[in-house]
Amino acid sequence: xxxxxxxxxxxxxxxxxxxxxxxxxxxxxxxxxxxxxxxxxxxxxxxxxxxxxxxxxxxxxxxxxxxxxxxxxxxxxxxxxxxxxxxxxxxxxxxxxxxxxxxxxxxxxxxxxxxxxxxxxxxxxxxxxxxxxxxxxxxxxxxxxxxxxxxxxxxxxxxxxxxxxxxxxxxxxxxxxxxxxxxxxxxxxxxxxxxxxxxxxxxxxxxxxxxxxxxxxxxxxxxxxxxxxxxxxxxxxxxxxxxxxxxxxxxxxxxxxxxxxxxxxxxxxxxxxxxxxxxxxxxxxxxxxxxxxxxxxxxxxxxxxxxxxxxxxxxxxxxxxxxxxxxxxxxxxxxxxxxxxxxxxxxxxxxxxxxxxxxxxxxxxxxxxxxxxxxxxxxxxxxxxxxxxxxxxxxxxxxxxxxxxxxxxxxxxxxxxxx
Amino acid sequence: xxxxxxxxxxxxxxxxxxxxxxxxxxxxxxxxxxxxxxxxxxxxxxxxxxxxxxxxxxxxxxxxxxxxxxxxxxxxxxxxxxxxxxxxxxxxxxxxxxxxxxxxxxxxxxxxxxxxxxxxxxxxxxxxxxxxxxxxxxxxxxxxxxxxxxxxxxxxxxxxxxxxxxxxxxxxxxxxxxxxxxxxxxxxxxxxxxxxxxxxxxxxxxxxxxxxxxxxxxxxxxxxxxxxxxxxxxxxxxxxxxxxxxxxxxxxxxxxxxxxxxxxxxxxxxxxxxxxxxxxxxxxxxxxxxxxxxxxxxxxxxxxxxxxxxxxxxxxxxxxxxxxxxxxxxxxxxxxxxxxxxxxxxxxxxxxxxxxxxxxxxxxxxxxxxxxxxxxxxxxxxxxxxxxxxxxxxxxxxxxxxxxxxxxxxxxxxxxxxxxxxxxxxxxxxxxxxxxxxxxxxxxxxxxxxxxxxxxxxxxxxxxxxxxxxxxxxxxxxxxx
Numbered sequence: 001x002x003x004x005x006x007x008x009x010x011x012x013x014x015x016x017x018x019x020x021x022x023x024x025x026x027x028x029x030x031x032x033x034x035x036x037x038x039x040x041x042x043x044x045x046x047x048x049x050x051x052x053x054x055x056x057x058x059x060x061x062x063x064x065x066x067x068x069x070x071x072x073x074x075x076x077x078x079x080x081x082x083x084x085x086x087x088x089x090x091x092x093x094x095x096x097x098x099x100x101x102x103x104x105x106x107x108x109x110x111x112x113x114x115x116x117x118x119x120x121x122x123x124x125x126x127x128x129x130x131x132x133x134x135x136x137x138x139x140x141x142x143x144x145x146x147x148x149x150x151x152x153x154x155x156x157x158x159x160x161x162x163x164x165x166x167x168x169x170x171x172x173x174x175x176x177x178x179x180x181x182x183x184x185x186x187x188x189x190x191x192x193x194x195x196x197x198x199x200x201x202x203x204x205x206x207x208x209x210x211x212x213x214x215x216x217x218x219x220x221x222x223x224x225x226x227x228x229x230x231x232x233x234x235x236x237x238x239x240x241x242x243x244x245x246x247x248x249x250x251x252x253x254x255x256x257x258x259x260x261x262x263x264x265x266x267x268x269x270x271x272x273x274x275x276x277x278x279x280x281x282x283x284x285x286x287x288x289x290x291x292x293x294x295x296x297x298x299x300x301x302x303x304x305x306x307x308x309x310x311x312x313x314x315x316x317x318x319x320x321x322x323x324x325x326x327x328x329x330x331x332x333x334x335x336x337x338x339x340x341x342x343x344x345x346x347x348x349x350x351x352x353x354x355x356x357x358x359x360x361x362x363x364x365x366x367x368x369x370x371x372x373x374x375x376x377x378x379x380x381x382x383x384x385x386x387x388x389x390x391x392x393x394x395x396x397x398x399x400x401x402x403x404x405x406x407x408x409x410x411x412x413x414x415x416x417x418x419x
Numbered sequence: 420x421x422x423x424x425x426x427x428x429x430x431x432x433x434x435x436x437x438x439x440x441x442x443x444x445x446x447x448x449x450x451x452x453x454x455x456x457x458x459x460x461x462x463x464x465x466x467x468x469x470x471x472x473x474x475x476x477x478x479x480x481x482x483x484x485x486x487x488x489x490x491x492x493x494x495x496x497x498x499x500x501x502x503x504x505x506x507x508x509x510x511x512x513x514x515x516x517x518x519x520x521x522x523x524x525x526x527x528x529x530x531x532x533x534x535x536x537x538x539x540x541x542x543x544x545x546x547x548x549x550x551x552x553x554x555x556x557x558x559x560x561x562x563x564x565x566x567x568x569x570x571x572x573x574x575x576x577x578x579x580x581x582x583x584x585x586x587x588x589x590x591x592x593x594x595x596x597x598x599x600x601x602x603x604x605x606x607x608x609x610x611x612x613x614x615x616x617x618x619x620x621x622x623x624x625x626x627x628x629x630x631x632x633x634x635x636x637x638x639x640x641x642x643x644x645x646x647x648x649x650x651x652x653x654x655x656x657x658x659x660x661x662x663x664x665x666x667x668x669x670x671x672x673x674x675x676x677x678x679x680x681x682x683x684x685x686x687x688x689x690x691x692x693x694x695x696x697x698x699x700x701x702x703x704x705x706x707x708x709x710x711x712x713x714x715x716x717x718x719x720x721x722x723x724x725x726x727x728x729x730x731x732x733x734x735x736x737x738x739x740x741x742x743x744x745x746x747x748x749x750x751x752x753x754x755x756x757x758x759x760x761x762x763x764x765x766x767x768x769x770x771x772x773x774x775x776x777x778x779x780x781x782x783x784x785x786x787x788x789x790x791x792x793x794x795x796x797x798x799x800x801x802x803x804x805x806x807x808x809x810x811x812x813x814x815x816x817x818x819x820x821x822x823x824x825x826x827x828x829x830x831x832x833x834x835x836x837x838x839x840x841x842x843x844x845x846x847x848x849x850x851x852x853x854x855x856x857x858x859x860x861x862x863x864x865x866x867x868x869x870x871x872x873x874x875x876x877x878x879x880x881x882x883x884x885x886x887x888x889x890x891x892x893x894x895x896x897x898x899x900x
Contacts, residue, residue: 197886198867206894
């Protein structure tokens with residue numbers, strides 16, 4: 001991650017010098033908002049156990065290798081079979097998403113990953129972010145896509161996490177990190193005209209960007225970005241959703257994203273995270289208070305509310321959600337009734353124009369070393385679809401970009417047609 | 420007044436300086452100032468006795484203030500310590516190690532209880548009814564000692580045994596979490612270990628488990644490290660790097676009863692590896708000197724060599740570092756991105772704290788991105804530029820507003836000698852609350868202060884003094900140490 005910071009530092013100097021005036025940015029936001037398609041990238045932080053999300057409930061090895069944390073065949077939400085004929089079921093708590101799946105608006109992509117999958121949270125996240133394996137350094141794929149759009153409004157990319165995710169970092173791309181609308185405001189020790197004057201003075205102080213001091217420039221530019229986006233972001237706070245979102249961080253973040261989409265403030269790509277997937281111990285996918293069960297509850301309730309809300313407002317056809325996680329998990333459970341870091345996992349894509357269904361095939365969980373769908377001596381699921389194929393599909397067919405340029409090569413896969 | 424170099428030292432090796440701090444250090448030579456900070460054992464550690472006393476930062480709690488059993492009270496106590504301690508470098512290094520070992524309260528409390536989670540993170544052994552010691556107490560006591568000793572202590576720390584799942588590591592089901600992070604984050608670093616090293620390290624620590632002696636009621640459990648010989652894998656473990664001085668890479672098979680030595684052998688080796696020395700030197704350099712300008716290789720070698728020659732001891736490394744021209748170079752003054760808690764404490768030191776409460780810092784710290792005892796993951800907080808998104812910058816500006824409002828009357832009183840003109844008030848405020856440079860903001864501040872006909876009335880002084888404090892504290896120039 002030191003290298004990531006190194007990268008940011010180098011990228012920033014070039015950015016601050018040419019920073020544009022607020023009036024121009026406002027026009028830019030309108031122009032960019034007009035194209036109105038949104039991408040919501042969802043990070044399932046910690047390494048999602050794909051075998052508990054999409055359950056191969058007819059594979060006897062699934063049960064023999066997970067004596068305490070397998071999901072009984074009788075409780076999975078059946079979704080049919082994949083192209084290899086393997087019957088699959090969603091985690092029993094994903095009832096809302098099963099509805100979206102049944103309506104053809106949810107794509108499930110099995111066994112996504114890359115060669116020599118990193119088992120490190122940090123390297124793994126970095127690789128999924130740069131999309132240039134095995135490189136963990138350099139710009140992020142979303143950032144590279146955004147940088148092809150020309151001068152960017154400060155709200156073109158919005159992360160609901162506190163930190164700017166590596167996937168969004170690129171030279172000349174400023175990312176708004178807004179985790180709460182209420183705190184995204186300018187307060188003052190004084191009121192009335194004094195407060196107004198403080199705000200304009202703060203903006204004026206930040207406009208003196210010392211280009212020969214990149215660290216000061218970076219923070220001054222951050223202040224500028226904050227000041228020129230205050231009012232637009234505040235407008236998102238007036239959004240009244242058509243459904244009730246879960247009262248947790250993930251649900252509230254999605255409500256904010258829906259608000260930003262509905263208010264048309266010009267954001268092209270959102271980044272949302274829900275964490276806790278690093279289930280080394282007491283994974284328990286079955287009990288109502290089990291760790292993985294609760295992860296699925298958070299995921300399902302949040303995404304279902306988001307889908308229904310945007311469907312009700314007629315904006316779901318402008319919206320695509322794409323999930324990823326830094327790695328999948330070990331097939332055999334460990335002594336703590338959990339799973340250690342593994343390799344390939346699943347991706348989800350949801351939206352009004354998604355071609356729903358099951359993409360890719362489930363792994364055969366037979367630990368025999370000759371089994372081609374596993375690696376690490378039969379310990380982990382090996383990838384069948386390069387994650388960049390999914391990115392390429394989104395860049396080309398949804399965002400209208402050029403995936404070969406953004407990803408540095410052609411990764412399209414003919415059978416991957418989810419959007 | 421202390422000079423610019425001492426002020427720099429106190430920003431980096433402490434949490435900034437109040438006017439009292441500056442008076443304490445003013446008579447000292449630079450070498451003596453460094454010595455006072457580093458060799459703090461002779462200075463009484465009595466800061467906690469000042470909690471609740473007049474003239475110090477206040478606290479806010481539901482019911483009696485209970486920093487050993489209520490996590491938000493523990494957070495307040497730590498902010499209080501940072502602000503008022505006479506051993507600022509010890510507190511600073513405790514923060515450094517907290518980020519280094521990055522243990523999160525939520526998981527520890529989830530595995531125990533809210534009370535016991537707080538005890539395991541933050542209890543002072545001397546204040547806990549059962550003598551339970553929180554991880555932060557351990558880090559504070561070992562803040563300047565050897566990394567080797569600290570790694571052994573942390574490997575056996577109950578909070579860490581829960582955080583990285585050592586409590587479930589057994590021979591039938593080796594648990595990789597601690598072994599991996601020991602190599603990736605606590606010693607050699609990414610790229611200097613293999614996946615098979617991870618499996619080997621997991622087996623090395625099989626049986627390093629957690630013992631819980633249950634009390635009658637919540638809060639009386641006692642958590643301790645236990646070596647369970649029956650859970651230990653006795654087969655030899657081979658690494659890709661040397662474990663012993665003869666270059667051997669294999670920890671030999673031992674009887675289970677003697678198997679705890681496996682873990683000590685691995686830690687002894689890791690602590691003294693050149694890769695670890697360079698990594699620790701790099702972390703200390705980034706923390707104290709610069710996160711953005713890489714150290715020149717010869718200086719890194721010097722720091723790493725000092726580390727190795729002193730058996731992984733941190734104190735001599737800091738002695739070398741703080742006396743080095745790399746540290747004292749005025750070119751590095753005000754170039755390090757402040758961490759939120761550093762920003763917040765320095766703001767209070769320079770603006771004032773009387774009548775303010777540590778409870779009022781809790782939510783702002785979350786919004787700035789640094790909730791104490793809750794780092795985002797095992798790698799700690801993302802540092803440097805990562806602290807500065809638009810949202811997190813607004814959180815800093817809004818804390819500045821809250822503090823300035825709270826200190827409005829005191830600021831106006833303190834500035835009474837400057838009430839003759841708006842320019843004099845600006846000058847006073849900039850001498851009290853010091854940004855990296857005042858040049859670029861001076862014109863704006865003067866215009867702001869002179870926005871209305873000047874009377875120097877109490878009301879006007881309160882308005883403008885607090886407004887100026889808000890603007891300076893909220894400027895880009897103030898975000899650096």
